[in-house]
Amino acid sequence: MSILLDMLKPGFLLHHALWGSVVVGFVCPLVGVYFVLRRLVFWGVALPQVSASGIAFAFMLQGLGLNFMSGGEAGERHLAILGAVVFTVATILVLAMLERRGAGLSEGRIGALYALAWATSILFVAWNAAGETEMLGLLKGEIVSISESDFHLMLDIFAALAGCMFLFQREFTLVSYDRDMAVTLGRNALVWDLLLYLIIGLTVSLGVMTVGPLVIFGFLVIPPLAALPWARGMASLSLLASLLGGLSAFGGFYLSYTRDLPLGPVVVCIACAVYALSSAARLLVPRSS
Amino acid sequence: MTKKDSEPLIRFKNASLGYGKSPVLTKVDLEIRPGEFWGILGYNGSGKTTILKTMLGLIPCLRGEVREHGRLFGRPSFGYVPQKERLDPLYPLTARAVTAMGTYRKLDLLQRLRGAGHGDLVKRCLADCGATSLAERRLSDLSGGQKQRVLIARALAAEPEILVLDEPLAGIDITTQQALLELLKDLKERHKLTILMVSHRVSAEKGLFTHIAWVDEGRVTTGASGDMLSSGRLSEVFRSEL
Numbered sequence: 436m437s438i439l440l441d442m443l444k445p446g447f448l449l450h451h452a453l454w455g456s457v458v459v460g461f462v463c464p465l466v467g468v469y470f471v472l473r474r475l476v477f478w479g480v481a482l483p484q485v486s487a488s489g490i491a492f493a494f495m496l497q498g499l500g501l502n503f504m505s506g507g508e509a510g511e512r513h514l515a516i517l518g519a520v521v522f523t524v525a526t527i528l529v530l531a532m533l534e535r536r537g538a539g540l541s542e543g544r545i546g547a548l549y550a551l552a553w554a555t556s557i558l559f560v561a562w563n564a565a566g567e568t569e570m571l572g573l574l575k576g577e578i579v580s581i582s583e584s585d586f587h588l589m590l591d592i593f594a595a596l597a598g599c600m601f602l603f604q605r606e607f608t609l610v611s612y613d614r615d616m617a618v619t620l621g622r623n624a625l626v627w628d629l630l631l632y633l634i635i636g637l638t639v640s641l642g643v644m645t646v647g648p649l650v651i652f653g654f655l656v657i658p659p660l661a662a663l664p665w666a667r668g669m670a671s672l673s674l675l676a677s678l679l680g681g682l683s684a685f686g687g688f689y690l691s692y693t694r695d696l697p698l699g700p701v702v703v704c705i706a707c708a709v710y711a712l713s714s715a716a717r718l719l720v721p722r723s724s
Numbered sequence: 725m726t727k728k729d730s731e732p733l734i735r736f737k738n739a740s741l742g743y744g745k746s747p748v749l750t751k752v753d754l755e756i757r758p759g760e761f762w763g764i765l766g767y768n769g770s771g772k773t774t775i776l777k778t779m780l781g782l783i784p785c786l787r788g789e790v791r792e793h794g795r796l797f798g799r800p801s802f803g804y805v806p807q808k809e810r811l812d813p814l815y816p817l818t819a820r821a822v823t824a825m826g827t828y829r830k831l832d833l834l835q836r837l838r839g840a841g842h843g844d845l846v847k848r849c850l851a852d853c854g855a856t857s858l859a860e861r862r863l864s865d866l867s868g869g870q871k872q873r874v875l876i877a878r879a880l881a882a883e884p885e886i887l888v889l890d891e892p893l894a895g896i897d898i899t900t901q902q903a904l905l906e907l908l909k910d911l912k913e914r915h916k917l918t919i920l921m922v923s924h925r926v927s928a929e930k931g932l933f934t935h936i937a938w939v940d941e942g943r944v945t946t947g948a949s950g951d952m953l954s955s956g957r958l959s960e961v962f963r964s965e966l
Contacts, residue, residue, distance in 0.1 A: 472815055609825055612815050619780050619804045620829040620882060666816040667862070 438693055451586050453688050455645045456702065460684025462593045463642055463654035464662075464676035465600040466635045468669075471659040473611050477545040478530065479655040482523055483648035484552040486640045489522025490515045491559035498563025509582060516644055524636035531632055589641060596638050599630075600673065607631050608669045646684075646699060653703035654680050661706075661713040679709055732757050732791075733886060733918055734779060739788035741771070741778045747786050748774045752944045754937060756886070761912060761932055762920045763949070766939030772922045775939065776890060779920070780804060803879030803917075805889040808871045813864035819874040820859040823850055826881025845881055852914070853877040853907060869900035876907065880915065887911070889921045905932060 442453060470479045493515040526548070534541060560567050600607070609617045610627045617624045642651040658680035659672070666672035687702030694701075732755040742748040748771040756762060766772045777783045778790060780802055803826065826849070827842035850856050855873040863871060872892055879887055889908075893901045909932060912919055921933075936952040938945045947955070 472812070474812075474814070605825075605828055608815075608817075609828055612817070613806065613811060613825070615777075615780065615782055615806060615810075616804055616825060616878075617828075618782055619802050620826075622828070663814075663816060667818060667860075668816060668821050672816050 439689065442689065442692065449692070452698070453685075455586070455589070456650075456684040456688055456698065457681050458590055458593050459642045459645050459651070460654055460658075460702070461677045461681035462597045462600075462638060463651060464658035464680040465597055465673050466631075466638045467655035467680075468659045468662075468673055468676055469607060469611055469631060469635070470655055471663065475534075476656055477542060477549075478527075479652050481545045481549040481552060482526065482635070482639045483643050483651040483655075484549055484556070485526045486519040486523045486643040486651075487648045488552040488556045488559065489518035489520070489640070490644065491518075491556040492522065493518030495559040495562040509585065512585065512644075516640065519640035519643055520637060523640045524633060527632045527636050528629075531628065589645065592637070592641060596634055597677075599634055601670075603627070603630065604669055604673065646702070650699045650702050653706050654684075657703070657706040657710050658683065661710040664713060664717040679713075680706070683709055735789070735791045736775075736778075736785075737789040737791070739778075739790055740786040741774050741783075742786055743774070743783060745786070747942075749939065749942055749944055752788070754944060754946055756918060756920065756935075758885070758918050759916065759934075760918055761934045762918075762937060763933035763935070764920060764922045764937045764939065766924065768924050770924075770939040771942070771944075772924070772939050773890060775937070775944070776888060776920070776922055780888065801882070801885045803882045803884030803887045805872070805875045805879045805887070805892055807890050807894065808868065808875060809895075811863070811875075815864070817863050818860050819850065819855060819863055819866065819877075820846060822863050822874055823855075823859075823877045823881050826878040829882055842881070845883075846877075849877040849880040850874070852880060852911065867900075868896045869904060872896065872904055873907070876904075876911070880911065884917070886918045886920065889919070891922055891924065893923065908932065 441447060442449075444450075447453065467479065470476055493511075496518075497511060497514065530544070530548075533539065533544060606617075606622065606627045609620075609622065610624045610631075614624050617627070639651055639655070642654070646654075658676040661679050662672055662675035666675055683706040684702055687705045688698060690696065690705065691698040691701040734754070734756045736752045736754040739752040740747040740750045741752055752775070754775075764772045764775055774783070778785055823846045824842070827845055847856070847859075850859055853873040853876050855870065855877050858866060858870055858874060863874060866874065876887075876889075876892075879889075887908075892904060892908075896904070908919065908921075911917060933949040936947065936949050938952065945952070
C-alpha cells in the first residue's frame with residue numbers, strides 16, 4: 436500500500452513513465468475502437484512498427500550529421516517524434532487509399548509492411564551505431580529522461596487527441612459504419628476519414644515514443660475487444676475501452692515496479708487478462724434485450 | 725397540380741452510368757416526379773444499384789446529365805435505406821442510435837456543443853415505423869424485418885423528399901414483406917414521400933409501384949406501372965416470378 440502511495444506522489448522518480456503509460460493507456464483505445472470496428476486490427480500491428488522505423492530513420496539522419504533540430508538531447512527527441520509522425524501518417528494515407536481502391540490482398544499488404552518496417556528499423560539504426568542504445572531505449576518506451584516541458588506538451592497533445600475523438604465521434608462512427616449514408620447526408624466522408632487517420636497517426640507515433648510498439652499494439656486492440664461485448668453504443672464502448680486501457684497501464688506499472696519486471700510485457704499481459712475475464716464473464720452473464 | 729409539383733425531382737438525360745471509365749448503363753432517360761413510387765427492377769448484376777448510387781451522388785455520372793429540381797446534381801434530400809447485410813453487426817449500436825444517424829445532417833458542431841439534439845424526431849420516426857419497442861436493442865440482435873423497420877426510421881429521420889430503398893425485402897419472409905409494404909404505403913401517404921425501390925424480384929410489391937424502370941442488358945426502359953406490366957418482355961418476367 437505504501438508503494439502505491441509513493442507512486443502517486445508528485446516527486447516519484449518514475450512519474451513520467453507512470454503517467455505517460457497511463458495517459459497512453461487511456462487514449463490509445465479511443466482510436467483502437469475504430470481499428471477493431473473497421474476490421475483493421477492488423478493495422479494495429481504494423482503501424483507502431485512503422486512508427487519505430489520512423490524513429491530509427493531519424494537516428495540514421497543524426498548518424499549522417501543531418502540533425503536540423505537544435506537543442507541537444509531534446510532536439511534528437513523532437514527529430515525522432517517528427518520521423519515517427521511522418522512515417523506513420525504517410526503510411527496510413529497510402530494504406531487507406533489502397534483499401535478504398537480495394538486492390539490486392541489487404542492482409543498480405545499489412546504483412547509485407549510489417550516485415551519491411553521491422554527490417555528498415557534495424558538497417559537505419561545500423562547507420563548510427565552510437566544511437567543504438569538510445570534507439571533501443573526509445574523503442575522500449577523509456578521516457579524517464581524526458582524534460583518536464585516535453586512531458587507536459589505530450590500530455591496536452593494526448594488530451595487534445597482524446598478531445599477530438601469524443602467531439603467528432605458521431606462523424607467518425609457514421610463514416611465508419613455507413614459511408615454511403617454519410618455521403619447521402621452531405622458529409623464529406625473523405626475529409627472525416629483523413630482527420631481520423633491523422634489522429635490515429637499522431638496517437639500511434641507519440642505512443643510509440645512513450646511506451647514502445649508492443650504496448651501500443653496492445654492498447655490499440657485489446658481494451659476495445661474487452662469492452663465490445665458490454666458496450667451499448669459508441670460512447671460507452673470508447674469510455675469503457677479507455678478505462679480498461681488506463682487501468683491496465685496503471686496495474687502493469689505497479690506490478691512491474693514492485694516485482695522488477697519489464698514494463699511493456701507486463702502491461703500487455705494485464706490487458707490480455709482483462710480481455711479473458713471480460714470474455715468469460717460475457718459467457719456467464721445473459722445479454723439483456 | 726402546381727408547376728413545381730409537376731417538375732421532376734430527378735432527371736437523367738441521355739446519361740451513361742458506371743464505375744471508373746466503364747459504363748454499365750447507357751442512354752438512360754429517367755424522370756422522377758413528386759409523389760411517384762418507382763420500382764427499379766432487373767436481374768442481379770443488371771445495374772440497378774448503379775442508378776441508385778448515381779442518384780445519391782455516391783458515384784459520378786459518366787456522360788450526359790443528372791439534374792435535381794432543375795439544378796445541376798448537387799446534394800439532394802434523400803432518405804437512404806441500404807441493404808441490411810451491408811451494415812457490420814460488430815458495431816454496438818442500438819436501434820435508437822442508428823435512427824439518430826438520420827438527423828446528423830441537421831446538427832452542426834456548435835448546436836451539438838450546446839447539447840441540442842433531435843430526440844423527439846427520432847422517437848417519432850421509430851414510432852411511425854412500429855419500432856418504438858426496439859429502440860434500446862442492438863441492431864445486430866434484431867430480425868431482418870425489425871432491422872428494416874429501423875433503417876426506414878433512420879431514413880425518415882433525415883426528413884427526405886425521396887426515400888430510396890435498396891432491396892428492402894431480400895431475405896425476409898412473406899408475412900413480414902407484406903407488413904413492410906403496408907408500412908411503406910402508409911409512410912408515402914403520411915409523409916408525402918416520393919419512393920424508389922430497387923428489387924431483383926417482383927411479387928407483392930408490384931401493386932404499389934406507380935412507375936417501373938426495367939434494367940436489362942445495359943439499357944433502362946421506363947414507363948407507368950400498368951403499361952410496363954402488360955408489355956411483352958416484362959409481362960413474361962413477372963409471369964415467371966409469380
